[in-house]
Amino acid sequence: MSERANTAQNTHIPQEAFDWYDEYAHGGMDRRTFMRKLGTLAAVGYSMSMLTTALLPNYALAEQVSFNDEDITASYETFDSPEGHEQGRGYWVRPATSATSYPAVLVIHENRGLNPYVKDVARRLAKAGFLAFAPDALFPLGGYPGNDDEGRAMQRTLDKEKIQHDFVAAAKFLKTHSLSNGKLGAVGFCFGGYMVNYLSAVDSDLLTAGVPFYGTPAPKELRQNIEAPLMVQLGELDERVNNTWPEYEQDLKANKVDYQMFMYKDAHHGFHNDSTSRFDRASADLAWQRTLAFFTEKLS
Incomplete structure (x- = not known):
């Protein structure tokens, strides 16, 4: 590390x-x-x-698992997205074992494309025994450009509904893949946290479990469809996202959703991202331990 x-x-x-x-x-x-x-x-x-x-x-600070780690195999896979941008592409990481199937987790990036931190998160999941797939919303524009400012600007030019369709297509691709055991988790950060909430709400049968890190809720009219268990991870200092939580929690309770919410003291928005000073080691490590335990329980 x-x-x-x-x-x-x-x-x-x-x-x-x-x-x-x-x-x-x-x-x-x-x-x-x-x-x-x-x-x-x-x-x-x-x-x-x-x-x-x-x-x-x-x-350079965000690599916890090398792409050369002998316990994983990393590559890229494409998938069809007829209702989105026609085709998508993502970072594909599997454990380097002879198992015929694995619990699968979709990894969803922030609002700037598939940056190195999110790719490392996918490797961490594979290292822990999961089949991980991290799509790049910027693939229609050539992919993550190498810096966040440009990536953020590029993502804003894309049609939001088409991006959402791309991630639905990616989730279905991963869930039905021959190496998947048919149970699908999703973890996402910021925009990716929103997408986890969205995927859980847009199709009741899509996710088996979801972990949104500091993500805003799905549109209110969709929330009645949520059936997958959720583990919501929030930073105490993230006022913008935290302001959306009380109403979201009311809807989760009203629809009898199995959910947990963890609020991390003195943690900022982005506290899990170990490439900036918003990173909070204690909170990030605890949140990640909880995430792995949750997926192990729900997806195995």
């Missing part, structure tokens, strides 16, 4: 900087405004270099 990023607590970055980054990363602020706001902190003693290094991802 390579050295990972420090926790947000250890960088002493003011909370407003994280709030500005969250707004910037989700389209509520352009880069020029974001950098200008960071400049106001530089004026009171925080260097721009320290601020940008802390807030922007360094994917």
